[in-house]
């Protein structure tokens with residue numbers, strides 16, 4: 341499998357190195373072989389080439405069967421005018437490859453119920469997927485801009501969805517629900533926004549093709565509450581770009597930490613970009629304390645969805661479970677009685693678990 345590895349900035353580099361380590365452990369002893377090409381995306385690319393998404397990176401991504409990404413950005417670069425920093429490298433990559441369907445699975449590992457700040461009765465058995473539309477909405481709508489006329493400063497963004505954009509992600513949502521518990525919850529703000537009125541209308545129309553899937557609608561504000569109060573009631577949640585961004589970070593806490601949440605961003609072909617949901621975490625970067633499991637679990641999603649390697653994907657997931665069951669934790673999911681590991685040691689532990697599960701099989 342050809343993989344483009346884009347570690348990015350901050351802890352993106354630290355956690356991606358662990359996912360690569362795990363892929364190499366899989367390759368050992370005649371396992372699947374990976375051809376990995378590393379490329380720059382984000383501030384590191386801007387610093388080296390004056391562009392957060394250099395042509396060479398885009399080319400490597402296009403040539404790949406799967407893209408493994410870390411995280412991009414820093415608080416300082418985020419606030420620079422987009423035109424002075426070449427826009428946002430990650431958003432440009434998502435758009436260029438048309439990666440419209442962003443799956444963010446939220447699974448409460450039984451081994452981690454004690455690590456969450458939420459009550460065990462609430463999170464036990466949580467197994468849902470946030471499907472976030474990823475290439476449209478207020479992120480990409482035009483016009484947009486800031487007018488800095490003294491005393492009359494104003495700024496505007498445009499929330500826009502087309503029929504084709506909503507319909508295709510709705511289809512992806514129903515199809516995902518069919519592979520799971522056949523429940524789809526569509527989240528919008530149709531009481532206020534025209535884009536959401538259209539969203540709800542179109543999801544309802546697409547539903548006619550999936551009579552076997554139960555559809556319901558929620559407003560995004562109420563959904564934020566339902567997610568924390570009764571998360572077990574949800575199977576697949578389909579929503580727009582900005583609502584999905586916010587809801588998925590909130591949902592991450594059901595798993596214990598944002599460091600546990602992987603994602604897959606897919607287009608209409610089989611190409612996918614796989615990344616942890618978290619960012620570059622400047623507050624903990626360079627300290628070897630970031631949790632690499634979201635990145636490692638993203639690599640497992642890559643093996644499954646873009647590599648067609650179900651057995652290897654399941655092996656990686658089993659290795660993560662094994663390490664958690666043995667009581668190993670990074671600081672973000674630490675609990676009394678557990679053994680604390682740094683980023684690299686956690687990567688080593690998962691790689692070792694792969695070898696040991698394999699030799700036991």
Ligand SMILES: NC(=O)c1ccc[n+]([C@@H]2O[C@H](COP(=O)([O-])OP(=O)(O)OC[C@H]3O[C@@H](n4cnc5c(N)ncnc54)[C@H](O)[C@@H]3O)[C@@H](O)[C@H]2O)c1
Nearest residue numbers: 411412413414415418599618619620621623624630631672
């Ligand atoms: N996909 C991406 O590339 C992506 C996603 C989100 C944020 N960002 C960027 O990252 C930078 C930081 O953003 P932020 O602080 O809002 O979000 P963040 O996800 O980087 O961090 C939020 C909090 O979660 C913690 N955290 C994140 N990942 C962790 C991990 N693996 N292990 C342990 N703790 C972890 C951080 O220490 C921080 O306290 C910004 O520049 C932002 O634009 C990038």
Ligand SMILES: CC(C)[C@H](C(=O)O)[C@@H](O)C(=O)O
Nearest residue numbers: 412413428430431585617619
């Ligand atoms: C870094 C940022 C542009 C990105 C987003 O908003 O999509 C991030 O928050 C995410 O969730 O992937």
Ligand SMILES: [Mg+2]
Nearest residue numbers: 585586589617
């Ligand atoms: Mg986000």
